[in-house]
Amino acid sequence: MITLSDPNQMKLVYTASSQNDLAGVEVGMEAAIKVKDKTYTGKVVQTPLTAPPNSNKAIQDKNAKAIYIQMPELPEGVSIGTQADLTIVTQKRDQVLIIPRAGLRNYMGRDFVQVLDGESRKEVDVEKGIVSATEVEIRKGLSEGQQIILNN
Secondary structure, X not given: OOOOOOHHHOOEEEEOOOHHHHOXXXXXXXXXXXXXXXXXXXXXXXXXXXOOOOOOHHHHHHHOOEEEEEOOOOOOOOOOOOOOEEEOOOOOOOOOEEEEHHHOEEEOOEEEEEEEEOOEEEEEEOEXXXXXXXXXXXXXXXXXXXXXXXXX
8 A cells, every 4th residue: 555645736834732833723824834944825625623523533633733834836955754833823903912821920810920120029910912922912910111020
Protein backbone atom coordinates (compact mmCIF):
# COMPACT_ATOMS: atom_id res chain seq x y z
CA MET A 1 0.00 0.00 0.00
CA ILE A 2 1.37 3.42 -0.90
CA THR A 3 0.22 6.98 -0.49
CA LEU A 4 0.66 9.40 -3.34
CA SER A 5 0.73 13.14 -2.86
CA ASP A 6 1.13 16.09 -5.14
CA PRO A 7 3.89 18.36 -3.77
CA ASN A 8 2.19 21.31 -5.52
CA GLN A 9 -0.93 20.83 -3.39
CA MET A 10 0.75 21.06 0.03
CA LYS A 11 -0.94 22.82 2.94
CA LEU A 12 0.64 24.35 6.01
CA VAL A 13 -0.37 22.52 9.18
CA TYR A 14 -0.18 24.17 12.60
CA THR A 15 -0.64 21.92 15.61
CA ALA A 16 -1.38 23.70 18.88
CA SER A 17 -0.54 22.32 22.30
CA SER A 18 -4.20 22.70 23.29
CA GLN A 19 -7.47 23.03 21.40
CA ASN A 20 -8.13 26.22 23.40
CA ASP A 21 -5.18 27.88 21.64
CA LEU A 22 -7.20 27.73 18.42
CA ALA A 23 -10.30 29.45 19.80
CA GLY A 24 -11.48 32.12 17.42
CA VAL A 25 -9.78 30.67 14.34
CA GLU A 26 -12.32 30.05 11.58
CA VAL A 27 -12.28 28.76 8.01
CA GLY A 28 -11.62 31.60 5.57
CA MET A 29 -9.51 33.73 7.92
CA GLU A 30 -6.40 35.25 6.40
CA ALA A 31 -3.01 34.02 7.59
CA ALA A 32 0.42 35.62 7.25
CA ILE A 33 3.07 33.00 6.57
CA LYS A 34 6.74 33.89 6.86
CA VAL A 35 9.14 31.57 5.04
CA LYS A 36 12.84 32.44 4.81
CA ASP A 37 12.40 36.16 5.63
CA LYS A 38 9.59 36.63 3.09
CA THR A 39 5.92 36.93 4.04
CA TYR A 40 3.10 35.33 2.07
CA THR A 41 -0.65 35.13 2.59
CA GLY A 42 -2.89 32.13 2.89
CA LYS A 43 -6.34 31.18 4.09
CA VAL A 44 -7.46 28.81 6.83
CA VAL A 45 -9.15 25.85 5.13
CA GLN A 46 -9.70 23.51 8.10
CA THR A 47 -10.11 23.92 11.85
CA PRO A 48 -10.85 21.33 14.55
CA LEU A 49 -14.56 22.13 14.17
CA THR A 50 -14.53 21.54 10.39
CA ALA A 51 -12.27 18.47 10.33
CA PRO A 52 -13.82 15.51 8.49
CA PRO A 53 -14.97 12.61 10.69
CA ASN A 54 -12.43 9.83 11.01
CA SER A 55 -12.54 6.50 12.85
CA ASN A 56 -8.76 6.51 13.41
CA LYS A 57 -8.10 7.78 16.97
CA ALA A 58 -4.65 9.17 16.11
CA ILE A 59 -6.06 11.25 13.24
CA GLN A 60 -8.95 12.44 15.43
CA ASP A 61 -6.49 13.58 18.11
CA LYS A 62 -4.33 15.37 15.52
CA ASN A 63 -7.31 17.12 13.90
CA ALA A 64 -8.60 18.23 17.32
CA LYS A 65 -5.55 20.49 17.72
CA ALA A 66 -4.63 21.37 14.14
CA ILE A 67 -5.48 23.99 11.57
CA TYR A 68 -4.68 23.78 7.87
CA ILE A 69 -3.69 26.79 5.77
CA GLN A 70 -3.75 26.85 1.96
CA MET A 71 -1.45 29.19 0.08
CA PRO A 72 -2.45 30.32 -3.43
CA GLU A 73 1.05 29.58 -4.67
CA LEU A 74 3.85 27.78 -2.87
CA PRO A 75 7.09 29.73 -2.42
CA GLU A 76 10.05 28.47 -4.39
CA GLY A 77 12.14 25.91 -2.53
CA VAL A 78 9.38 24.81 -0.15
CA SER A 79 9.16 21.06 0.38
CA ILE A 80 7.56 18.68 2.84
CA GLY A 81 8.98 19.46 6.28
CA THR A 82 9.74 23.14 5.61
CA GLN A 83 8.95 25.25 8.65
CA ALA A 84 7.31 28.67 8.67
CA ASP A 85 6.11 31.34 11.09
CA LEU A 86 2.34 31.73 11.13
CA THR A 87 0.21 34.70 12.23
CA ILE A 88 -3.59 34.70 12.32
CA VAL A 89 -5.27 37.72 13.87
CA THR A 90 -8.41 36.61 15.71
CA GLN A 91 -9.08 39.89 17.54
CA LYS A 92 -7.66 43.35 17.12
CA ARG A 93 -8.23 46.75 18.65
CA ASP A 94 -6.44 49.99 17.88
CA GLN A 95 -5.34 52.68 20.34
CA VAL A 96 -5.24 50.40 23.41
CA LEU A 97 -2.92 50.11 26.38
CA ILE A 98 -0.96 46.84 26.34
CA ILE A 99 1.27 45.41 29.07
CA PRO A 100 3.36 42.23 29.23
CA ARG A 101 1.33 39.32 30.56
CA ALA A 102 3.82 38.96 33.41
CA GLY A 103 2.64 42.33 34.74
CA LEU A 104 -0.95 41.21 35.31
CA ARG A 105 -1.64 39.59 38.65
CA ASN A 106 -4.73 37.77 39.83
CA TYR A 107 -5.75 36.95 43.36
CA MET A 108 -9.15 35.53 44.30
CA GLY A 109 -10.72 36.77 41.06
CA ARG A 110 -9.23 40.26 41.34
CA ASP A 111 -7.10 41.48 38.41
CA PHE A 112 -4.46 44.04 39.35
CA VAL A 113 -1.01 45.33 38.56
CA GLN A 114 1.69 46.72 40.80
CA VAL A 115 2.82 50.20 39.81
CA LEU A 116 5.74 52.26 40.99
CA ASP A 117 4.46 55.13 43.15
CA GLY A 118 7.50 57.23 44.13
CA GLU A 119 9.74 54.63 45.73
CA SER A 120 7.00 52.23 46.81
CA ARG A 121 4.66 49.73 45.19
CA LYS A 122 0.97 50.35 44.78
CA GLU A 123 -1.63 47.80 43.69
CA VAL A 124 -4.05 49.08 41.06
CA ASP A 125 -7.17 47.17 40.03
CA VAL A 126 -7.53 46.87 36.25
CA GLU A 127 -10.06 45.67 33.74
CA LYS A 128 -8.42 43.42 31.17
CA GLY A 129 -9.49 43.05 27.55
CA ILE A 130 -7.87 40.75 25.00
CA VAL A 131 -5.32 38.39 26.55
CA SER A 132 -2.68 36.68 24.41
CA ALA A 133 0.16 34.36 25.38
CA THR A 134 2.51 37.32 25.89
CA GLU A 135 0.41 40.50 26.22
CA VAL A 136 -2.71 41.84 27.95
CA GLU A 137 -4.95 44.70 26.87
CA ILE A 138 -5.84 46.97 29.80
CA ARG A 139 -9.22 48.68 29.38
CA LYS A 140 -9.42 50.52 32.71
CA GLY A 141 -7.25 51.20 35.71
CA LEU A 142 -3.95 52.27 34.12
CA SER A 143 -2.91 55.26 32.13
CA GLU A 144 -0.10 55.70 29.66
CA GLY A 145 3.23 56.45 31.28
CA GLN A 146 2.66 54.57 34.54
CA GLN A 147 5.45 52.13 35.36
CA ILE A 148 4.34 48.61 36.20
CA ILE A 149 6.44 46.18 38.21
CA LEU A 150 6.94 42.83 36.47
CA ASN A 151 8.94 40.93 39.11
CA ASN A 152 8.73 40.85 42.90
